[in-house]
Amino acid sequence: MHCSAEAALTLATHRIAASARVLPSFGGLAGFLTGLGAIGTAALAIDATGSALSFLNVPSLVDTVKHWSAGQGDDYVVRYDRVGGDSAAVAARFSLTLGRTLLVPGLLEEVFWRVALFPHPAVDAAPRIPSTIGTYGQSRVLAVNLAFALYHPLIWQFIASVGRSIFHKQWVVAERFAEVFRSPSFLFLAFVLGNACSLVYGMSGCALYAPVFVHGVAVAVWVDCCGGEEALRGSACMRKSLPRAGGQND
Numbered sequence: 001m002h003c004s005a006e007a008a009l010t011l012a013t014h015r016i017a018a019s020a021r022v023l024p025s026f027g028g029l030a031g032f033l034t035g036l037g038a039i040g041t042a043a044l045a046i047d048a049t050g051s052a053l054s055f056l057n058v059p060s061l062v063d064t065v066k067h068w069s070a071g072q073g074d075d076y077v078v079r080y081d082r083v084g085g086d087s088a089a090v091a092a093r094f095s096l097t098l099g100r101t102l103l104v105p106g107l108l109e110e111v112f113w114r115v116a117l118f119p120h121p122a123v124d125a126a127p128r129i130p131s132t133i134g135t136y137g138q139s140r141v142l143a144v145n146l147a148f149a150l151y152h153p154l155i156w157q158f159i160a161s162v163g164r165s166i167f168h169k170q171w172v173v174a175e176r177f178a179e180v181f182r183s184p185s186f187l188f189l190a191f192v193l194g195n196a197c198s199l200v201y202g203m204s205g206c207a208l209y210a211p212v213f214v215h216g217v218a219v220a221v222w223v224d225c226c227g228g229e230e231a232l233r234g235s236a237c238m239r240k241s242l243p244r245a246g247g248q249n250d
Contacts, residue, residue: 012116014123019115021122022207031203035196035214042192043226052185055231056222098220105159106216113148113194114201114211121206145194149187156181176232193218 047058118141152159160177180186196218197211204210222228 011123015118015120016111016115016208018120018122019206019208022205022209024207024209025205028200028204028207028210031200031210032214034203035200035211036217038196038199039189039193039214039218042189043222046185046189052183052189055180055183055186055227056189057227057230094220094224097224098216101219101223102212102216105219106212109148110197110201110208110211110215113144114197115206115208117144118198118201118206141195141198145191145198148194149191152181152187152190180231 043056043058046052047056156177157174159181160174193215197214200210200214201207219228223232
């Protein structure tokens with residue numbers, strides 16, 4: 001048992017080292033665009049159904065108000081305010097957010113969930129991860145990414161603690177992390193994200209940078225541009241109960 005664990009750790013370490021040496025390529029760029037396109041499409045579909053109003057708004061770079069009925073005589077409203085500042089300030093803010101999300105969760109999660117768990121052509125005797133997911137044991141990819149999605153509700157407290165460290169402490173609300181990370185719509189998007197990162201990992205020739213960038217960019221866009229910050233800080237202006245006849249926010 002000890003030998004097996006040691007061998008698995010050694011194999012994972014070699015895979016990580018090999019993936020870090022793979023240089024950017026056209027395949028990686030194509031995978032990056034494909035992966036982000038898949039995530040964006042899934043987000044738009046979820047947003048259109050209205051099942052993710054508590055944590056997703058596409059887009060929220062402009063002032064947006066959404067209403068839905070609670071079924072008991074009240075309407076509820078989610079308000080996302082415009083990202084403040086001029087274009088330079090918005091770009092600076094997004095750059096800072098992206099730098100953080102590339103590290104956590106990007107690098108932190110991709111090193112394990114994609115790089116360590118999938119074979120690498122420079123390390124494994126019989127590599128089976130060519131340029132597409134479909135030819136690399138689809139059931140194994142789906143199983144890994146299902147586990148990736150379902151582990152989020154189990155670690156929301158840890159993620160909230162990390163969020164307090166790397167983001168603005170004043171808006172990280174642990175209870176909101178619990179609500180968001182247990183949402184079926186959020187778990188579906190996490191599953192899509194995992195598969196997108198697996199796809200770009202294969203298309204890039206098993207390069208570490210590829211899934212890290214897809215993961216980091218997707219989370220940064222959500223936090224800064226699609227209501228993620230509002231969802232996780234649980235601010236008073238985010239959700240209010242209004243009379244059905246009201247139709248406007250305060």
